[in-house]
Amino acid sequence: MDFLDAPDEAEFRERFRTWLADQGDAIKRSHSDDEYWTSLGDWHHRLYDAGFFALTWPKQYGGHELPATYEVIVDEELAAAGAPPKPSLGYLIQGFSRHGSDAIKERFLPGLINGRDRWCQGFSEPDAGSDLASLRTTAVRDGDEYVINGHKIWTSYSDVAEWCIVLARTDSDVPKHKGISAFAVPMRQPGIEQRPLQMINGITTEFGQVVFDNARVPAENMVGEPGEGWAFAMTTVSHEREPHTLGFAARYLKAVHDLEAQARATTLSSAQAAELAWAFTEAEMLRLHTARRLSEQLDGVKHGPEGSIDKLLMTWAEQSVGHAALALGTASAIAGGSAEGLDFYLYSRAQSVMGGTSQIQKNLIATRILGLPTS
Secondary structure (H helix, E strand, O other): OOOOOOOHHHHHHHHHHHHHOOOHHOOOOOOOOHHHOOOOOHHHHHHOOOOOOOOOOOHHHHHOOOOOHHHHHHHHHHHHHHHOOOEEEEHHHHHHHHHOOHHHHHHHHHHHHHHOOOEEEEEOOOEEEOOHHHHEEEEEEEOOOOEEEEEEOOOOOOOOOOOEEEEOOOOOOOHHHHOOOEEEEEEEOOOOEEEOOOOOOOOOOOOEEEEEEEEEEEEEHHOOOOOHHHHHHHHHHHOOOOHHHHHHHHHHHHHHHHHHHHHHHHOHHHHHHHHHHHHHHHHHHHHHHHHHHHHHHHHOOOOOOOOHHHHHHHHHHHHHHHHHHHHHHHHHHHHHOOOOOHHHHHHHHHHHOOOOOOOOOOHHHHHHHHHOOOO
16 A cells, blocks of 8 residues: 555645644644633634635535545644644534435535534433434424424533534334434524533533423424434444544554653653553554555445444554553653643543444444344
């Protein structure tokens, strides 16, 4: 495989690198505090207005229709510069593109892509996380609207979002997977209550709970037909689990190289050295795996349940880097130094839960790829 840039890609990389160098304090925000999450909208606008966001999406909706390699270049250069990652919206854009009508796509995709409309995702519930099909939120037709009642959790950016893509049960008389529909719900209305959740590393604005109490949504805001919400969900989560789509591989390698530089300035114990070596191995493994996935994508290969393999590998890589960061950085954090290593470790623990637990990913691999029986 040729990892070198083609001439057009090299020119794009240099142009983006130059732009990043001119962004000043905008790229110096910590990735593990509330300021980062509240400023993410501004970062989205900066990237989009400069022509460095939505590179692969149709021009009709504000994209650039470039090959996926250009998104990888952006991810690599953002990581190298220590800049915030680009907003992870590709999975929602995929869902709207594949399941939305032309009217829905024309209405919602431009604002989603250019960042003028901020979105959150209302899928998980307190009693329906990995078993998403058991969700209890309901949407009942009332004339030209649906009335929504229920409780969502782990809803990223819900406190700043104007819109939420909500999965709700519209039919209780069919199998649970077939009675779910998807809606684009306006968030600034009576009947929607925000309940922020403080994370273990101190962040208070990334996750939240959202309670819907007779909230309303126009019937025309249903994405797809009634009962197609499960198909919408499967499209979004399959892309949500792809590390090359999220740009994580480059960021993990950057973290490992930073830890290596830190290690060269001190004497490591054998346990610390082992943690760092394993983190490098896992991060490099993920980089090569995502390169293969990218190559397949450029050849027109569509992935389905294979996304569960990607998600497991991504989890192992992030948590290995987190363990190394903890091993090398905790002592200095406790002594009053930088707490970034501890923050990285604490955040990495969520990777085996968010986007579908590791246990669920193993079940999907067993049944949908290996063909093993379910009982």
